[in-house]
Amino acid sequence: MAPRATGTPSPAGTADLEAFVRDWEEWHRRHEAARADRHGFLAITGLHWLTEEPQRLPDAPGEWSTGPDGVVVTLAPGEELVVDGETVGGRYVFGVIPERGEIKARWGDAVIEVARRGGNDIVRPRHPDNPVRTGYTGTPAFPPDPRWVVTGRYVPFDAPRPTTVGAVVEGLQHVYDAPARVEFELDGQALSLTVFNGRTPGALLALFTDATSGVTTYPANRSLAIDPPAADGTVVLDFNRAVNLPCAYTKFATCPLPPPENRLPVAIEAGEKDPRRHG
Template identity: 35%
Template sequence: MRIARLITLSGLAFAAPALAAPPAKPAMTKPAESKPTAPTASSLEAETRAWHQKRIANLTSEEGWLSLVGLHWLNDGDNRFGSAADNDFVFPEGTPARIGTFTRKGNQVTLTLQPGVPLTRGGKPFTGGALGTSEGPEDVLSLGTLRFYLIQRGEKMGLRVKDPEAPARKQFHGIPTWPVSAAWRIEGRFEPATTPRKLPVPTVLGTVEEMNSPGTLVFQVNGQEYRLDPVLESDSGPFFVIFGDQTNRNDSYGAGRFLYVDQPTKDGRVVLDFNRAYNPPCAFSPHATCPLPPAQNKLKLRVEAGEKRYGAH
């Protein structure tokens, strides 16, 4: 919550010895720069814990990242799938040996099913046809406990497979974190880009995505200045930061972490709360497609805040 702080300059009145003095000028109120409100230590702890509980609830939901069990990239032409080992996409045991065929022609994909396969799309019976890539519920295919849908990453098109019965979800044991610390809730400033710019962001797929970057976040730790380039997921939403630091690999996830930062106040102030730094989906599954920190976002310091490494990742 941002609360505007006002500084009031009061006028002084003096008594006149004879004639009445002219009315005093009204006191002038000078608007101060808006400043993000710093929570107390106890409220910071409570707010961070509540945020993390919600984050864990999303992660462990039936549609969360822990339910990922497969990712298959479509070739042009026919891509057969089912549980038999000679399929192009081998599905988990318990599914039919031959489910059907995905046929890709450019960016168009159609599905042809084997007779009798009880598939649904968007919760309704589906016997085959053209497929969308919105990743929305209307395009989700279901077979038993499996849920799968198309994704598009640049020129690549893939089939993402989820299962709420996935071992990763059933065996989840929580994510260790550093103790919540007010020292890692840092006020900084935002330097907007003078012209629209694209930030090249590498991915685990070996590709580079051009993402909209509004400017640079500047902050200090122990008197040393650091800079991070965020990206925008929407015009009005928070900034999204993909960063690395010197805790990566040994103490935190090796490929960096994510952080959301509220958009700046009118005078350019921002708060980077590293207590809310969290692991990307790739920290939990080899089937995720994650962005990696751009070179300029690899901080030469240890950010001992937020989520630590999960398991062997």
Template identity: 30%
Template sequence: MGFRRWAILGVVSVAMSATAMMADPWVLAQQQWRQQRASVLTEPDGWLSLVGLHWLMPGRQAVGRTVDADIRLRAGPDLLGEFELREVDGAQQVIWFPPSSREALHFNDADVSSDAIVLGSDTSEKPSWISWSDGSVQLIERGGKLGLRVRDSSAQTRRDFQGLAWFDPVQDWQVSARFEPKPDGSTIPIANVLGQLEDTPNPGTVIFEKEGASYTLEALGDPAESLFLIVADRSNGKQTYGAGRFLYTEAVVDGEVVLDFNRMVNPPCAYNAYSTCPLPPPENRLDLTVQAGEKTYPGAH
């Protein structure tokens, strides 16, 4: 009877503890943020909707689902049209020649009204989208290569979404850090999963203390709005995604910034095979086990 009584008390204690945790405004805010993250991922054009990435070669290429297409899509119309990669004044340019039957297609959410359209890549001032009822194609540029990224709202990765796995939120993993700015124009080489290396604006270094030690992280982004940190730690490949995780911050204020490791998230590559994720630079490989934030995605791609 004594053992049974203590067992019952233990269950009640755990339940009361969980209830108290959920009633904590800070914990509630973390849970709401996590729900929002899942909602964004599962949007019809979110990262879970990617079904293809096709690099363009010089010249014209027919693109579509038909077996005769030079680039065969897994989703979309039988013929999306022809795409021509050419060089103009020393720069690469992609021209889209829509098919004659184009009523179901849209260019940047408008009707297709031209027989030849110059496309802007995702890194340009005016990115281009070609869309249809349940999908789209976007021109992307990576390391001088131009390709077509394909989205499908009925993608299996989206249909079979398993939900996200997280460590329990812990306030000790929300730490204040010092931001040390670098001279204007500073850059850091960032590699991506394609094996490309790109010099990326590096506005400064973030310095924080944890478990009695000091750590530094090289920051990307705009200190006046949000820093972007690509981080590796000793949990990678065990409890968390093997290629590291992302952490976004609020704006830097008076040389200080908050690092909430509870909001570390997986890069898009954790959910699909068609992303071109950046990898943590050597400077951002922490000799620390960060048991906070998003765990390894339980689904597959």
């Protein structure tokens, strides 16, 4: 773990710190741009749970239902969607969508997300002019500090462990395969995180809370992307890059909660803060 600098930094140390801060600022700028994308989570205008009974939605065309054939939409005359570059009308079958899978259809300048979460089929329209998106002014964060860049150890399980976690939606559950835990130290205290598979092969993802949760950071969770372990099993946890999940910004998210063992008893004053507490 990199110690906090004390005294007057050397010219080389100052240059390293300036480069570290610039790198973090560029990363955070890209992350904010992706969050505020025209069809990102800030553009969502509704979370609609589908049943066998067809229902018309206020922010999407057609009547929507789900059943043995998966998600089905019936579009009225004059209504159209664009799916995989093809314009469709009438009755269109999206089919059975796998858990955590999604299909995005175009409707004018909006995107209609059709997805499956916690065993339920859902529709989430994304409209670029949603006030949540157009009024977004950014997310505050702790100043980047090398102290919060920690080297840990990847400890694989004998086999991936199916891990059931709760969700911000009451009664909803998510199941993830956990390949390992990551052990590390902060201020001499031994800690660990159960990790899930990340977005790319070998990458990892940790969901966690800590002593700042509900004080300066979002109470339900934060997430940390972790690069694949090195050949010797070491991993780098850069808590400066801990970020909020979509549920910190919209009530139309189904974000998972951390497993109980990932509720850290230390205050990690790094990464993104709670946007609701900081304007």
